[in-house]
Amino acid sequence: MTNSLAISPQERAYLAQEDLESFWYSRLQKKDPVARIGYAIWVKDVDDLKHAITTGDPVYWNQRGFAYWELMARSTVVNLAVGLQKGGFRGTVGETRQQIKRVGLRVADWHAQYVHNDYQDQIGQVPGLLSLKQMADYHHRAFQEFNIPPSYYGGTWFGSIPETIQFETYGHLYCHDCDSSEGYQGVRP
Amino acid sequence: MKKILFIFTGSLIALLAYAFSGNSTDKAPQVFCPPKDFVVNLNIPPEAYTDKNFDVSDDEELALLMFPPEYVAESIENYQPYLESTRTGRLRAPLHVNVRKSSHFNWHINPDHARALPHGPDLYTDTDEEEFGWRVSSFDGEQFHPWGRCSDDFNGSLSCFRDLKVGKLWLKYVVQAENIAYYPEIDAFLTEHVTAWRCDSKQ
Numbered sequence: 001m002t003n004s005l006a007i008s009p010q011e012r013a014y015l016a017q018e019d020l021e022s023f024w025y026s027r028l029q030k031k032d033p034v035a036r037i038g039y040a041i042w043v044k045d046v047d048d049l050k051h052a053i054t055t056g057d058p059v060y061w062n063q064r065g066f067a068y069w070e071l072m073a074r075s076t077v078v079n080l081a082v083g084l085q086k087g088g089f090r091g092t093v094g095e096t097r098q099q100i101k102r103v104g105l106r107v108a109d110w111h112a113q114y115v116h117n118d119y120q121d122q123i124g125q126v127p128g129l130l131s132l133k134q135m136a137d138y139h140h141r142a143f144q145e146f147n148i149p150p151s152y153y154g155g156t157w158f159g160s161i162p163e164t165i166q167f168e169t170y171g172h173l174y175c176h177d178c179d180s181s182e183g184y185q186g187v188r189p
Numbered sequence: 190m191k192k193i194l195f196i197f198t199g200s201l202i203a204l205l206a207y208a209f210s211g212n213s214t215d216k217a218p219q220v221f222c223p224p225k226d227f228v229v230n231l232n233i234p235p236e237a238y239t240d241k242n243f244d245v246s247d248d249e250e251l252a253l254l255m256f257p258p259e260y261v262a263e264s265i266e267n268y269q270p271y272l273e274s275t276r277t278g279r280l281r282a283p284l285h286v287n288v289r290k291s292s293h294f295n296w297h298i299n300p301d302h303a304r305a306l307p308h309g310p311d312l313y314t315d316t317d318e319e320e321f322g323w324r325v326s327s328f329d330g331e332q333f334h335p336w337g338r339c340s341d342d343f344n345g346s347l348s349c350f351r352d353l354k355v356g357k358l359w360l361k362y363v364v365q366a367e368n369i370a371y372y373p374e375i376d377a378f379l380t381e382h383v384t385a386w387r388c389d390s391k392q
Binding site for chain 2: 007015018059062106112113122124130131135140144147153
């Protein structure tokens with residue numbers, strides 16, 4: 001770790017601006033392990049993700065390539081969509097995307113607060129570096145805020161692998177540079 | 190594939206339950222026996238343990254509890270179970286409580302630089318306003334007592350991690366700005382529950 005893992009004023013500004021891609025990219029530069037999936041989910045240009053992985057430290061990327069992290073990101077988005085529905089959320093694809101963004105914001109908010117406390121209190125071996133348990137802990141907090149069942153965290157990196165039918169139903173929610181729902185007929189459970 | 194993952198996850202939950210039971214190799218007696226309905230099992234995926242990029246976990250935590258917001262609001266008058274935010278919409282406000290054998294308190298605020306927090310009764314900080322997080326103490330009229338940490342919630346307000354000692358246990362819970370004023374009632378609510386859930390109180 002060459003950079004301090006503390007939350008920087010710039011990272012706070014990114015969160016205040018709801019700019020998740022820049023927030024997680026900044027964390028990626030510090031080798032924050034949670035940033036790998038965070039950036040994979042919120043990056044707008046998929047080539048940027050490919051570039052980050054192919055030019056990055058293989059140990060940091062856990063010896064996994066682009067296909068793996070892209071699948072994890074896609075699975076997470078599908079999982080969140082299903083989890084939101086299980087928790088009572090109903091909406092069009094645009095509304096579902098917006099709600100997933102809100103969950104993403106809360107996850108990032110909690111991440112920043114946990115990193116800050118970890119850094120200030122010198123928890124663990126590396127200040128500012130979270131453990132798997134701390135990461136699971138704050139995801140539960142964020143999920144509970146949206147009534148997403150706790151079981152939707154776990155199974156793979158960030159959620160049980162969705163069923164094929166769920167991929168078919170919700171897979172289009174994960175797409176880069178797409179913020180239009182033009183022509184979409186609505187999510188049908 | 191899902192069945193295999195389910196088995197893996199189930200095994201992990203069993204392992205975590207064993208770990209939280211206090212029934213480790215040192216034969217330490219189990220001290221905390223919360224009802225399972227209030228216990229959160231963290232579903233950390235088994236394959237995550239192959240990733241060595243994360244920090245190590247300490248073994249000071251006995252359990253993670255979750256009190257649904259509606260349950261808390263039934264007991265604490267004025268507790269707001271739902272919070273409205275222009276940034277993230279309507280959020281539920283359950284009480285998540287980390288039950289630990291120790292705390293990370295290692296500081297005291299400087300009384301000469303103490304300023305009152307606007308959200309809570311008798312709460313003070315000495316941290317610069319521009320900082321992301323502030324260490325907070327309560328004031329009993331004579332001296333300051335470490336209370337917890339608060340930080341910017343990115344929505345023009347703040348959220349706080351409260352550290353509360355109950356007997357030999359340390360509780361850490363999060364309270365948002367809307368409910369900070371009721372922290373004495375939340376403290377009492379948690380103290381009552383956790384005390385009742387001591388293993389020896391059930392014998």
